[in-house]
Amino acid sequence: MPNRHRCVYIEAMRAGDRAYAALREDILEWRLRPGAVLAEVEQSERLGVSRTPVREALGRLTAEGLTAAAGGRGVVVTDISxxxxxxxxxxxxxxxxxxxxxxxxxxxxxxxxxxxxxxxxxxxxxxxxxxxxxxxxxxxxxxxxxxxxxxxxxxxxxxxxxxxxxxxxxxxxxxxxxxxxxxxxxxxxxxxxxxxxxxxxxxxxxxxxxxxxxxxxxxxxxxxxxxxxx
CATH class of the missing domain: 1.20.120.530 (GntR ligand-binding domain-like)
Incomplete structure (x- = not known):
């Protein structure tokens, strides 16, 4: 991978890690409550990153069971029953x-x-x-x-x-x-x-x-x- 492209890739991964860590903490601390819709545009603006790292972070959170796809609503924080x-x-x-x-x-x-x-x-x-x-x-x-x-x-x-x-x-x-x-x-x-x-x-x-x-x-x-x- 050319150095310039590799640097862009690493920076994107760092942004993804930051977005993941921030969203995960907000969910665990109940700042993002069950049922909250996590729209990519809104979260990217709130976290100061592009939509791609937010999308990556949401995928990781869904794999952990902290978020889930909810049809036309997009991705939401999962409930605790x-x-x-x-x-x-x-x-x-x-x-x-x-x-x-x-x-x-x-x-x-x-x-x-x-x-x-x-x-x-x-x-x-x-x-x-x-x-x-x-x-x-x-x-x-x-x-x-x-x-x-x-x-x-x-x-x-x-x-x-x-x-x-x-x-x-x-x-x-x-x-x-x-x-x-x-x-x-x-x-x-x-x-x-x-x-x-x-x-x-x-x-x-x-x-x-x-x-x-x-x-x-x-x-x-x-x-x-x-x-x-x-």
């Missing part, structure tokens, strides 16, 4: 319970001991301050990354990463419930503690309990939470 939450948690339990057990068998105890300590002190991140809560979500993300790195199974790790894209959206449905966030932090701490102790059965049980309580809470609050985002 109670049925889809049930399906996500069925898969989540299958993957995450097994991953927690493998991490307890194969992971470095010191890594999870440190995460356990941080999670025990996470209450200071769960006030009304949004930046602080983002720090908490980043901490939970580090737990996920530590488990992925510990299980020595790239197929399982990739499957969980694909699932988490949708779980981030679901998690935001309960983001305003401080009591649930504090309980979830304690549950994550118990998971990290079990993995640090090298106890796969305890790690499985702690993960199962966390998922059960998360699903129960989401199903109880989902209708009101959905309405608050509309």
């Amino acid at each position: 109670l049925d889809s939450i049930d399906e996500l948690f069925e898969l989540r339990e299958t993957l995450e319970v097994k991953a927690a057990a493998l991490a307890a068998e194969r992971g470095e105890p010191g890594v999870f001991e440190e995460l356990h300590t941080e999670l025990l002190g996470a209450s200071g991140l769960l006030g009304e301050d949004d930046p602080a809560r983002h720090e908490y979500y980043a901490l939970v993300g580090r737990v996920d990354e530590a488990i992925d790195a510990s299980i020595s199974n790239s197929y399982l790790a990739n499957a969980m990463r694909g699932l988490r894209v949708h779980l981030v959206r679901v998690r935001r449905l309960a983001a305003d419930d401080s009591a649930r966030l504090h309980a979830a932090a304690a549950e994550h701490a118990a998971i990290a503690e079990a993995i640090a102790a090298g106890n796969p059965r305890l790690a499985e049980a702690a993960t199962t309990l966390h998922l059960h309580r998360s699903l129960t809470h989401l199903k109880a609050t989902h209708p009101a939470a959905t309405a608050s985002h509309q």
